[in-house]
Amino acid sequence: MPMLDEHVRADPRILRVYLEARRRYGQAGLCHHNFGHVVRDTHRALVIAASEKGVDYSVLLPAVLLHDIGFCYPNWPEMGHDLAGARLAQEMLPALGYLAFEVAAIQHCITAHKGKAEAPASLEAKILYDADVLEKAGLFDLVILGLLMCEFSENLADCLARECRDRAEETARGFFTAKAREMDRGRLVRVGALLNEMRQEVSGPRRDFSLSETDLWREPPKEVLGKS
Ligand SMILES: [Fe+2]
Numbered sequence: 001m002p003m004l005d006e007h008v009r010a011d012p013r014i015l016r017v018y019l020e021a022r023r024r025y026g027q028a029g030l031c032h033h034n035f036g037h038v039v040r041d042t043h044r045a046l047v048i049a050a051s052e053k054g055v056d057y058s059v060l061l062p063a064v065l066l067h068d069i070g071f072c073y074p075n076w077p078e079m080g081h082d083l084a085g086a087r088l089a090q091e092m093l094p095a096l097g098y099l100a101f102e103v104a105a106i107q108h109c110i111t112a113h114k115g116k117a118e119a120p121a122s123l124e125a126k127i128l129y130d131a132d133v134l135e136k137a138g139l140f141d142l143v144i145l146g147l148l149m150c151e152f153s154e155n156l157a158d159c160l161a162r163e164c165r166d167r168a169e170e171t172a173r174g175f176f177t178a179k180a181r182e183m184d185r186g187r188l189v190r191v192g193a194l195l196n197e198m199r200q201e202v203s204g205p206r207r208d209f210s211l212s213e214t215d216l217w218r219e220p221p222k223e224v225l226g227k228s
């Protein structure tokens with residue numbers, strides 16, 4: 001499998017994107033959507049791409065490196081991190097040497113990486129989508145659940161509600177490449193069932209997992225209300 005060295009030799013701009021992405025994710029310091037996640041996605045994207053013909057790595061690699069950069073954008077919750085990331089990429093890439101048509105191709109990959117704002121239309125967008133979904137296709141998704149609760153400051157019930165919905169949508173959409181299906185080996189479906197089982201337990205008699213601080217009080221004392 002070609003490593004990053006070869007792609008950087010062929011297109012030195014990729015190194016500029018790599019370093020800028022690493023700096024920005026590092027500054028954000030998020031629990032899950034960090035450079036470690038980007039590194040795993042990059043590895044999977046390279047594995048998948050090695051099984052495809054005609055991949056434009058000058059589009060694919062910047063797209064993978066920047067696909068979650070939207071989480072570094074202050075207003076991302078209003079527009080979604082996929083669209084926020086595409087906007088940030090538009091701001092960053094011309095200064096790193098990218099032409100308008102290349103920026104547009106990279107933006108499409110970033111916008112489509114959740115399969116929601118846009119469906120992946122290009123080969124590079126399909127590879128990025130599959131590489132990113134594979135992150136959650138397996139028992140590692142249970143670890144991610146905890147990281148997301150930490151990153152978004154949310155309780156288990158709320159986190160599970162979103163993640164179960166996302167796994168169901170991803171399962172219905174399916175993978176776009178044969179290599180990703182081979183790497184998944186049915187794990188996405190199995191982990192989706194596991195999350196659903198956990199959600200039933202959490203949303204049933206175990207109300208403790210959906211509590212917030214206000215659920216402990218009928219009338220919170222002013223000292224409690226004043227607490228940040
Ligand atoms: Fe994402």
Ligand SMILES: [Fe+2]
Binds near residue numbers: 037041067068132
């Ligand atoms: Fe991601």
